Amino acid sequence: MNHAHRSITLPGGFRAAGVACGIKESGKPDLMLLVSDVPCTAAGTFTRNAIVGAAVVVGRRNLVDRGGKGFRAAVCNSGNANVMRIGPDGLADAEAMCRAAAEAAGCEASAVLPASTGIIGRKLPMEKVLAGVADAAGRxxxxxxxDRAAADAILTTDLTPKTAVRGVTLPASGTRVTLGGIAKGSGMIAPAMSPPTATMLAFLTTDAAVDPGVLQALLTRATATSFNRISVDSDTSTSDTAYLLASGAAGNPVIDDAGSEDALALAEALGEVCGELAEAIVRDGEGMTKLLRVAVRGAASEEDADRVGRAICDSPLVKCAVHGGDPNWGRFVMAIGKSGAAVDGTRLRVTLGGHAVFTDGVPIDMNDDAEEKLTAALRGDEVRVGVDLRAGDASADWLGCDLSRAYIAINADYRT
Amino acid sequence: MNHAHRSITLPGGFRAAGVACGIKESGKPDLMLLVSDVPCTAAGTFTRNAIVGAAVVVGRRNLVDRGGKGFRAAVCNSGNANVMRIGPDGLADAEAMCRAAAEAAGCEASAVLPASTGIIGRKLPMEKVLAGVADAAGRxxxxxxxDRAAADAILTTDLTPKTAVRGVTLPASGTRVTLGGIAKGSGMIAPAMSPPTATMLAFLTTDAAVDPGVLQALLTRATATSFNRISVDSDTSTSDTAYLLASGAAGNPVIDDAGSEDALALAEALGEVCGELAEAIVRDGEGMTKLLRVAVRGAASEEDADRVGRAICDSPLVKCAVHGGDPNWGRFVMAIGKSGAAVDGTRLRVTLGGHAVFTDGVPIDMNDDAEEKLTAALRGDEVRVGVDLRAGDASADWLGCDLSRAYIAINADYRT
Known part of the structure; x- marks a missing residue:
């Protein structure tokens, strides 16, 4: 399917807009509105940070209050996270943003899913936000x-918009359904979303008809294996959010069993969309110059596989070795050992760029030719790490990046 | 007590030496030997990394096998960590190092506590090590x-030797006892030693007479509140070790009750020695230009206080803000929230440099004068952060540092 320039309005039933309303001093787009012509089922995954933005509080509440049903819109501003003003002020502003979107969509305010990203600790400029929603409603x-305007309007420090689409024919019903998504994220990226996330935001749409409980299960699982397996800088934002809206416009029989063939087919396509967006976020990571791709195998549990993947991607010493193209495999083994996973060093096997470097508790002896190949593998734009714990059947694929002077420049050399 | 140039041989009964035996290509000192004239009780705390160096395996085994009694020596080489050759080879080398030290001290090999730090994954050059031990034995x-030679010989990337001493009069027995210590550590510093530890190493001595069980309890507690509350780069080494040897040369009645007055007095002095060494390690942190001092108060448990302290010290975004002198308090609140501790944002209070920035869920409104003071506080060599969770009575003091381009240069711009 070639829909390189499509995303959230590719699935039937959705319209979107992105406008500049002046929240960002730069004048760049900063307000996104997504509206469905028909009531959607919806699901959400949110940051596990104990301090959360007002939009997270309101979005989660709306999902619960409506039982995941009857949603008509999502609205997002960038440039101001409306976070750490979690007193009445911040909540009132998030709710007012929902009311404005609801007016545009012709629904109740609780049928809107909100998100905010950007500077923290400042009051949302509501006059601009409300004018922006009205402007977007007209477009x-x-x-x-x-789709492009929507994808642009949710960005902050990102260098590129991030979009993904998939189509899949549901095997039981024979219906062709589509999925689309946009995402943002560049720094404060170590999502840990719960029911499983930086500020990363993702807005996902599908025209499949899906029961809300099944939809939440699909999004929870897709988040766990995509957005929650990336780390740019190990910091978890207070605003991470992924929303999935299902319009049912494809006309399939409602998917109401998470174990059904159709659910599994949709889950696979959703996993691909989320995986593609997650990789795009890492590739746009602040200051990143090289992608780190970690495949953990043979773990005693998926939790252990995730611990190892996260420990490698989060380690400053690993990230510096990747940045320098240094085949310093000892740092990778150190990170595996400190992960908290059940690791038996005498069974552990580690590969860098496909070359075995450590096995059964000892490093592989290398001749000059092997060392040269290993060094070459570390010098590329993408560094692959393979870990086999040989302790079980569980696995996880993680994505990280190097640590560069540019990261420090981005995060230390300006004043808030 | 002015013993600025003394350390591990200040307590009665100990002699030490540090020599260069050629493990380091630079020719700098790389072998330390500490010998007691009389049998000592001993205690150790070691890295919690699942992958450990051979010296950690042998040192822990010797402590257990001898029940913490009858120790006569500690031996340490720098320049080679003898780690990740944890097959028979590495262990045999660690044991051979102990045998050589035992010959020098006139004791069994099991009465020696070994440590190694430096490059990982390479075989120890045993000929050099054994010649070095023999050389040190003669000095x-x-x-x-x-003391200075010993402190120098355990260093790797450190810029300065690290020493501390304390004297205390035991209140019950009236005996004056002394404590001395040396330490190393600069990168791969986020100790998590267990019974609680980077490669950080510490060798501690006292002339107090202490039962081995009490000695271990004292060292475990001192480690938990000093070495385990520092983080340079969030990476935990495979070789972190602290040893404490007690000669009894002071002649006090043996301290055999961890709750006794004398034990508490010794614990306080030991805590000060370990705290001073821990701070010296952070101040020598790779690339560090500013110290980060975090005081966590009002936590529901000490574990929660440690989670918050560690999350702040480990956060790359916090470290960049400290480096840039940017009063970006939102990053500190983000780190507190992601710590995993029980945090209620509506009760949380945060100060930077003694100035309140966040309270009860909202930032403090600041006039220009207040902002100027805050900025000035962030511009100093030392940044103080105060966190009151208002959830209980537990507390923890943590030490971290900023993240600079120099850290990346040290860890990315050279080839192993």
Missing amino acids: LEAGAAA | LEAGAAA
Whole structure:
């Protein structure tokens, strides 16, 4: 399917817009509105940070209050996270943003899913936000231009918009359904979303008809194996959010069994969309110059596989070795050992760039030729690490990046 | 007590030496030998990394096998960690190092506590090590010169030797006892030693007479509140070790009750020695330009206080803010929230440099004068952070540092 310029309005039933309303001093787009013509089922995954933005509080509450049903819109501003003003002020502002979107969509305020990203600790400039929602409401449409405007309007320090689409024919019903998504994220990226996330945001749409409980289970699992397996800088934002809206416009029989063939097919496509967006976030990581791709195998549990993947991707010493293209495999083994997973050093096997470097408790003896190949593998734009714990059957694929002077420049050399 | 140039041989009964035996290509000192004239009780705390160096395996085994009694020596080489050759080879080398030290001290090999730090994954050059131990054995003495030589010989990327001493009069027995210590550590510093530890190493001596069980309890507690509350780069080494040897040369009645007055007095002095060494390690942290001092109060448990302290010290975004002198308090609150501790944002209070920035869920409104003071506080060599969770009575003091381009240069711009 070639829909390179499509995303959230590719699935039937959705219209979107992205506008600049002046929240960002730069004048760049900063308000996104997504509207469905029909009531959608919806699901959400949110940051596990104990301090959360007002939009997270309101979005989670709306999902619970409505039982995941009857949603008509999502609204997102960038440039201001409306976070750490979690007193009445911040909540009132998030709710007012929902009311404005609800007016545009012709629904109740509780049928709107909100998100905010950007500077923390400042009051949302509500006059601008409300004017922005009204402006966006007048520009809602389906198509490549709307998708691109929406994808642009949710960005902060990102260098590129991030989009993904998939189509899949549901095997039981024979219905063709589509999925689309946009995402943002560049720094404060070590999502830990719960029911499983930086500020990363993702807005996902599908025209499949899906029961809300099944939809939440699908999004929870897709988040756990995509957004929750990336780390740019090990910091977990207070605003991480992924929303999935299902319009049912494809006309399939409602998917109401998470174990059904159709659910599994949709889950696979959703996993691909989330995986593609997650990789795009890491590739746009602050200051990143090299991608770190970690495949953990043979773990005693998926939790252990995740511990090892996260420990490698989060380790400053590993990240510096990747940055320098240094085949310093000892740092990788150190990170595996400190992960908290059940690791038996005498059974552990580690590969770098496909070359075995450590096995059964001892490093592989290398001749000059082997060392040269290993060094070459570390010098590329993408460094692959393979870990086999030989302790069980569980696995996890993680994505990280190097640590560069540019990361420090981005995060230390400006004043808030 | 002014013993600025004394350390591990200040307590009665100990002699030490440090020599260069050629493990380091630079020719710098790389072998330390500490010998007691009389049998000592001993205690040790070791890294919690699942992958450990051979010296950790042998040192822990010797402590257990001898029930913490009858120790006569500690031996340490720098320049080679003898780690990740944890097959028979590495262990045999660690044991051979102990045998050589035992010959020098006139004791069994099991009465020696070994440590190794430096490059990982390479075989120890045993000919050099054994010649070094023999050389050191011929130079053993007590005094400032020996203490300095010993402190120098355990260093790797450190810029400065690290020493501390304390004297205390035991209140029950009236005996004056002394404590001395040397330490190393600069990178791969986020000790998590167990019974609680980077490669950080510490060798501690006292002339107090202490039962081995009590000695272990004292060292475990002192480690938990000093070495385990520092983080340079969040990476935990495979070789972290602290040893404490008690000669009894002071002649006090043996301290055999961890709750006794004398034990508490010794614990306080030991805590000060370990705290001073821990701070010296952070101040020598790779690339560090500013110290981060975090005081966590009002936690529901000491574990929670440690989670918050560690999360702040480990956060790359906090470290960059400290480096840039940017009063970006939102990053500190983000780190507190992601710590995993029980945090209620509506009760949380945070100060930077003594100035309140966040309280009860909202930032403090600041006028220009207040902002200027805050900025000035962030611009100093030392940044103080105060966190009150208002959830209980537990507390923890943590030490971290900023993240600089120099850290990346040290860890990315050279080839192993």
